[in-house]
Amino acid sequence: MSSESILVVDGAEDRNRSLDGSVVDVAVGLLVAPNGDLLLTTRPPGKVYAGHWEFPGGKLEAGETVEEALRRELQEEIGITIGPALLWREQVVDYPHALVRLHFCKVFEWAGDLHMKEGQRFSWEKLPVQCGPVLAGTRPVLEWLAQEQKLQGIAGRRF
Numbered sequence: 666m667s668s669e670s671i672l673v674v675d676g677a678e679d680r681n682r683s684l685d686g687s688v689v690d691v692a693v694g695l696l697v698a699p700n701g702d703l704l705l706t707t708r709p710p711g712k713v714y715a716g717h718w719e720f721p722g723g724k725l726e727a728g729e730t731v732e733e734a735l736r737r738e739l740q741e742e743i744g745i746t747i748g749p750a751l752l753w754r755e756q757v758v759d760y761p762h763a764l765v766r767l768h769f770c771k772v773f774e775w776a777g778d779l780h781m782k783e784g785q786r787f788s789w790e791k792l793p794v795q796c797g798p799v800l801a802g803t804r805p806v807l808e809w810l811a812q813e814q815k816l817q818g819i820a821g822r823r824f
């Protein structure tokens with residue numbers, strides 16, 4: 666029995682999938698610019714939820730670590746080579762099309778210019794983000810980031 670919380674999306678309440686079954690691991694990159702802006706991209710045409718905004722990333726291939734998968738995916742999809750990927754939070758999401766475990770990693774360093782290789786759109790965003798619609802599985806991480814910013818603001822304030 667797992668204690669992981671599962672975010673159920675799009676009328677999936679009665680699916681009652683088990684985490685012991687096939688959960689698809691997904692590496693997701695939170696690219697943080699020096700001014701704190703975050704990179705969001707749209708899901709490419711032809712993919713499920715095409716046009717929805719998300720953080721760039723993709724599924725792990727056999728034998729890959731989260732960091733390796735993220736480095737490969739971001740090279741393939743947006744043309745950059747990332748430095749260290751710092752695992753930050755995880756979230757399991759139960760979609761009609763799949764049960765996924767999202768591994769959200771913060772990335773502060775990368776090389777190369779952004780090049781959307783799959784026809785995506787991209788935007789550097791401050792919180793709260795102005796782009797939309799945002800993919801359901803991406804919304805919780807935006808909340809966590811906002812909470813973190815708020816706490817950092819409080820901690821940094823002088824009384």
Ligand SMILES: Nc1nc2c([nH]c(=O)n2[C@@H]2O[C@H](COP(=O)(O)OP(=O)(O)OP(=O)(O)O)[C@@H](O)[C@H]2O)c(=O)[nH]1
Nearest residue numbers: 691693719720721722723724758763765800801802803
């Ligand atoms: N990249 C990414 N995927 C997310 C996010 N949030 C979220 O729920 N997902 C889900 O994670 C899964 C990622 O799969 P994908 O189809 O993008 O992965 P991929 O690039 O390896 O695709 P492929 O099937 O063409 O090989 C999708 O089910 C997507 O809905 C997010 O912020 N970024």
